Amino acid sequence: MKATAERAVTGRIHSWDLSTGVDGPGTRFVLFVSGCPLRCLYCANPDTWHMRDGREASVDEVMGEIETYRGFLATARGGVTITGGEPLLQPEFTGSLLHRCKQAGLHTALDTSGLLGAWASDGLLAETDLVLLDIKSFDVPAYRKLTGGRLAPTLDFATRLDRLGVAVHIRYVLVPGWTDDPSAVDGLGAFLAGLGNVDRVDVLPFHKLGAHKYDALGIDFPLRDTPVPGPELTERVREQFREHGLRAL
DSSP, X not given: OOOOOOOOOEEEEEEEEEEESSSSSSEEEEEEESOOSOOOTTOSOGGGSOGGGSEEEEHHHHHHHHHHHHHHHHHTTOEEEEESSXXXXXXXXXXXXXXXXXXXXXXXXXXXXXXXXGGSOHHHHHTOSEEEEEOXXXXXXXXXXXXXXXXXXHHHHHHHHHHHTOEEEEEEEEOTTTTOOHHHHHHHHHHHHTOSOEEEEEEEEOOOTTHHHHHHHTOOOTTTTSXXXXXXXXXXXXXXXXXXXXXXX
């Protein structure tokens, strides 16, 4: 009897792009998957919230696109980053894609809020060279108001990544009046300093570049009137992380 053909793994994706310097080392093939359980008030990609708004694509199809750039990505010391949306909302698709990228000799990065960290198997994380972990706030009530989700799963995931030895870059979006509280920043700095796998903390100033997407979707952009942080505030928060021995950019 002939062996049954391997089932094609598919997922819902929004788009893909090439980027340098913001989604992991080198030049990256960045895949935006569809679907996210959080509703961050500052989200720049509300068009990725719903899986139904994406299109179905197979791992083979995505790898075909990646193969087009594989030589260039290798030369540019880059790789592939899966972002969204929330990649761990589709763990089979994400895990299969990470596996195939590793087979192709490409550096892999996973951009996640960590809320669904329990959905990531150890096998999936073994295929992940770098996790870009978005910690939205270290203040539990503020986190809930800002995202609609819970902070604890993300911190549990961060601890698990440390135990597994998976390299992590922390992403911390700085929003005046929301994530600039000095005690919350210090609390996060102390937590991260207790982990041995955090290579850096990226303090990302809040921006409104996605406001037009809210307009196009006919939904309210909650932080439209919130000011963007100035350089002094941004540097103050970075310095707070540095005081805990962390490399903050």
